[in-house]
Amino acid sequence: MDLxxxxxxxxxxxxxxxxxxxxxxxxxxxxxxxxxxxxxxAGSYCEDAKHFRDRGELDKALANVNYAHGWLxxxxxxxxxxxxxxxxxxxxxx
Numbered sequence: 001m002d003l004x005x006x007x008x009x010x011x012x013x014x015x016x017x018x019x020x021x022x023x024x025x026x027x028x029x030x031x032x033x034x035x036x037x038x039x040x041x042a043g044s045y046c047e048d049a050k051h052f053r054d055r056g057e058l059d060k061a062l063a064n065v066n067y068a069h070g071w072l073x074x075x076x077x078x079x080x081x082x083x084x085x086x087x088x089x090x091x092x093x094x
Contacts, residue, residue: 003058010065011053014046017072017089022082035080042071 001009021039025031045068052061075081076090083090 003062004053007049007053007058007061007065010062010069011046011049013089014042014049014065014069014072017069017083018043018046020083020086020089021072021076024079024082031080035075038071038075038080042068042075044068045071 018039023032023035023039025035045064049061049064049068052058052064072081073091076083077093081090083092085092
């Protein structure tokens with residue numbers, strides 16, 4: 001698989017993961033703000049990945065999409081996100 005195809009695949013996976021996530025903590029919980037921050041960071045890194053991909057900077061795109069998905073995995077693993085036990089898109093603790 002060439003680098004462009006890998007970047008496209010990883011961006012697609014991360015976009016599917018972003019669409020699936022539901023924030024788990026209640027609205028007035030401190031952890032709700034933490035979950036929202038994780039989600040904002042993931043979304044920003046994913047958008048940066050698409051920007052770099054479109055500019056042909058595939059190494060930067062790959063790094064950014066991996067950071068994006070890392071934020072999502074971390075949030076899912078510690079319970080900030082409800083991901084419906086999806087262990088294909090997310091790294092869960094069990």
